[in-house]
Amino acid sequence: MTSLVVNAPFVAVAALACVGLYIMVTQRDLIKIVMGVTILESAVNLFLVSLGYRNEGAAPGFTHASGTHMVLPVPQALTLTSIVIGVATTALMLTLVILIYRHTGETDAEKSRRVKG
Amino acid sequence: MDIRILAFWAPVVCLIAFLVLIAVTYAFRSRGESKHKQGTEQEKVFLSGEDMPDAGMRHVRAHNIYWGFFESLKQYYDPLIRAHTGIVNDYLMWLIGVVAIAGIVILTAGPW
Amino acid sequence: MDALTTHAPILAIAVPLAAAFLTPLVGRLGAKVRNVFVVAILLFVEFLVFTVVRQVLTAGIQVYTLGATAAGLAIPESHIVPVRIILEVDGLGAFLGIIAATVALSGAVYSLSAMRGESGQDRFYTLLLLLTASMLGIQYTGDLFNLFVFLEILSISGAALAAFRTRFVDAVEGGFKYVIVSTVSALLVLLSIGIFYGQYNLLNIAAVSDAMRYTLLDKIALALLIGALLTKSGAVPSHWWVPDTYTPAPAGTSPIIYASSLTCLGAALRIVFSLYGVKMTVSAVGWLVIVAGLLSMFIGVTMALRQTDIKRLMTYHVISQEGYMLLGFGVGLAVLGDPQAVAAYGREAIAGGLFHVLNNAFFKGLLLLTGEALFFALGTRDLDRMGGMGRTMKWTCAFFIIGALAISGIPPMNGFASKLMIYETSYQLNPMLAIVALIVSIMTLASFTKVFQAAFTGPGLPEYRDVKPVPLSMKVGMGVLAAGTLFFSLFPQLVLDTIVYPATDALLNQTMYIGVIMGGS
Numbered sequence A: 001m002t003s004l005v006v007n008a009p010f011v012a013v014a015a016l017a018c019v020g021l022y023i024m025v026t027q028r029d030l031i032k033i034v035m036g037v038t039i040l041e042s043a044v045n046l047f048l049v050s051l052g053y054r055n056e057g058a059a060p061g062f063t064h065a066s067g068t069h070m071v072l073p074v075p076q077a078l079t080l081t082s083i084v085i086g087v088a089t090t091a092l093m094l095t096l097v098i099l100i101y102r103h104t105g106e107t108d109a110e111k112s113r114r115v116k117g
Numbered sequence B: 001m002d003i004r005i006l007a008f009w010a011p012v013v014c015l016i017a018f019l020v021l022i023a024v025t026y027a028f029r030s031r032g033e034s035k036h037k038q039g040t041e042q043e044k045v046f047l048s049g050e051d052m053p054d055a056g057m058r059h060v061r062a063h064n065i066y067w068g069f070f071e072s073l074k075q076y077y078d079p080l081i082r083a084h085t086g087i088v089n090d091y092l093m094w095l096i097g098v099v100a101i102a103g104i105v106i107l108t109a110g111p112w
Numbered sequence C: 001m002d003a004l005t006t007h008a009p010i011l012a013i014a015v016p017l018a019a020a021f022l023t024p025l026v027g028r029l030g031a032k033v034r035n036v037f038v039v040a041i042l043l044f045v046e047f048l049v050f051t052v053v054r055q056v057l058t059a060g061i062q063v064y065t066l067g068a069t070a071a072g073l074a075i076p077e078s079h080i081v082p083v084r085i086i087l088e089v090d091g092l093g094a095f096l097g098i099i100a101a102t103v104a105l106s107g108a109v110y111s112l113s114a115m116r117g118e119s120g121q122d123r124f125y126t127l128l129l130l131l132t133a134s135m136l137g138i139q140y141t142g143d144l145f146n147l148f149v150f151l152e153i154l155s156i157s158g159a160a161l162a163a164f165r166t167r168f169v170d171a172v173e174g175g176f177k178y179v180i181v182s183t184v185s186a187l188l189v190l191l192s193i194g195i196f197y198g199q200y201n202l203l204n205i206a207a208v209s210d211a212m213r214y215t216l217l218d219k220i221a222l223a224l225l226i227g228a229l230l231t232k233s234g235a236v237p238s239h240w241w242v243p244d245t246y247t248p249a250p251a252g253t254s255p256i257i258y259a260s261s262l263t264c265l266g267a268a269l270r271i272v273f274s275l276y277g278v279k280m281t282v283s284a285v286g287w288l289v290i291v292a293g294l295l296s297m298f299i300g301v302t303m304a305l306r307q308t309d310i311k312r313l314m315t316y317h318v319i320s321q322e323g324y325m326l327l328g329f330g331v332g333l334a335v336l337g338d339p340q341a342v343a344a345y346g347r348e349a350i351a352g353g354l355f356h357v358l359n360n361a362f363f364k365g366l367l368l369l370t371g372e373a374l375f376f377a378l379g380t381r382d383l384d385r386m387g388g389m390g391r392t393m394k395w396t397c398a399f400f401i402i403g404a405l406a407i408s409g410i411p412p413m414n415g416f417a418s419k420l421m422i423y424e425t426s427y428q429l430n431p432m433l434a435i436v437a438l439i440v441s442i443m444t445l446a447s448f449t450k451v452f453q454a455a456f457t458g459p460g461l462p463e464y465r466d467v468k469p470v471p472l473s474m475k476v477g478m479g480v481l482a483a484g485t486l487f488f489s490l491f492p493q494l495v496l497d498t499i500v501y502p503a504t505d506a507l508l509n510q511t512m513y514i515g516v517i518m519g520g521s
Helices: A002-026 A030-051 A074-104 B011-030 B067-072 B074-083 B088-108 C002-027 C031-059 C091-114 C121-140 C144-162 C169-200 C205-211 C216-233 C241-246 C253-279 C282-306 C310-334 C339-378 C394-408 C414-429 C431-456 C472-490 C492-508 C510-519
Strands: C062-065 C086-089
Touching: A002 A030, A002 B088, A030 A074, A030 B088, A030 C169, A074 C144, A074 C169, B011 C472, B067 B074, B067 C282, B074 C282, B088 C169, B088 C216, B088 C282, C002 C031, C002 C062, C002 C086, C002 C121, C031 C062, C031 C086, C031 C091, C031 C121, C031 C492, C086 C091, C086 C121, C086 C205, C086 C510, C091 C121, C091 C253, C091 C339, C091 C472, C091 C492, C121 C144, C121 C253, C144 C169, C144 C205, C144 C241, C144 C253, C169 C205, C169 C216, C169 C241, C205 C253, C205 C510, C216 C253, C216 C282, C241 C253, C241 C310, C253 C282, C253 C310, C253 C339, C253 C492, C253 C510, C282 C310, C282 C431, C310 C339, C310 C414, C310 C431, C339 C394, C339 C414, C339 C472, C339 C492, C394 C414, C394 C431, C394 C472, C414 C431, C414 C472, C472 C492, C492 C510
Parallel strands: none
Antiparallel strands: C062 C086
């Protein structure tokens, strides 16, 4: 039972990743594809944060603390960087979706494509 | 394997051979007729007596080239062209497919 | 001067990064000032890259620790692992750096006149400098997360450059497909970095390689990394984004985006050779890479034969030539565990692959620029509408012939030298590999003959009577790459001994890569 509780964040990561990948592969609407990418991003960020957790750890806000058991700070830094990168890429993706809509009047991946082969 | 060993492929040797060939070709060409009458039939393109069509009709366009090759390989080309759909979802499906195949190969490989 | 030499690796990344953000400010002073600024920065980067190359060839692997004077120092002092971001430039990094800097310089010079009349040129040069900085960042870094960050910068700036001419719908579509596929690939890379950190508590490539135990999780991470990085480099069966993105890329940015794909291939090499090395099942991964290479070669060239859009045709050749590189690397990887085979043909295979990377960056970049030159002069990319340009666009025709002979592997060009190395070594692993490679080479020649016939030969068409040859800066941009191609063609052994074999030995020598950071610190 404890192992399920301990591993619950990782189960959530797997579920989120599967949901994100499923949306990206099956949904034809361009904005839904961008949403799928965002969900996959959240899954990876959750993975990074949860692997840093240490049982009964304090927040990593001290330097040279003795006797205080802390969670790992490095994954939290990695996650912050990843969130910021995610904002930038989501902005770029949505801008390009709007430009495609202006050109073709469609947000469907199949109907708005102009290039194939 | 050292490229130096294959001396006859060495670039400088190839260039010298090429220059020698150009010199020989030029020697042959200079022994031909050097004068021709301007503005007469000698200047026109010869098409077995047919009239010369205008430039747009004379030039063989790109989509006609290698037609026979494409026709004979129709069985290979048709599924391939159909697979290139241009839809983003298919691109991502193949990406996940490649990761899955790589995963299966790596996980089932023994310690060679 | 000494300070410049020690700090050259970080300056090569920081200078274009800072200059990218200064470009809009400099652009306020006028277009000419900005152009001079951009070209001057890229010349300085080229100088820094050659300084780094000289240092690596004479003094060995260069280690640059950000924030401390030695790799082992850390705050607080109780830590003993390398916790800082460390740049580790070995032969491979130096080799790829030359490609990135030279292609960026020639692309920028080409764009000076090709982008004339476009709006938003400040942002264009900002993106170009960002792309250069990100390529050098991936090539010089020794830290996994740093690799991920620069990979994302590369994706974002590459996608924005591909979609730059937003008035064309295929440009916007190409940029969108690139950013979606790149973001998903980068997320898979981040997932595998998380796996490494969770197991080993380390982010430095040399440190993780030292601690690597090849557990089940490491295998999953390897699969994720291979899938993601091969997609980013454009290998079949994940090549679908490549033609859509490269075709509408403006002016001189096609070769630079190509160099960024080669950089991702270099990152894959770093992962497979230096991070995992002999600890993984080399024959399985090696044959995976070989099969990807064969598929890329064959499908790339057969699709290229059918195209009537000149740049799309050349982009399928990008995929096909990547297949040659993957074949060379795969053969070297498959025999990595067997020292005799490595000495007999493995090292030659990897050297052939790396030499082909260098050659390709030059002659394929040149061919992409000639395609863009035809588009600039004629206003169309459709081969069905072109004809007879050999008389008016003489320089473009000459550069095209140089590039086409090189890519088809005709002696004495450099393409022949690197392909010969790949044929000879892959034949020794399995004869079928060399046979497929030869057939693909013939089909490459066939498709470039098609382009030459359709675009350059033939009678002068009346609609193109007033076409003028391309402006000088475009000729200079193409000329730099053509001069590089000719130089590598005339002196292949010199190039091999000076930069290619050191890069090969750096890849094969995983112990030294680890030892410089872990042993000496």
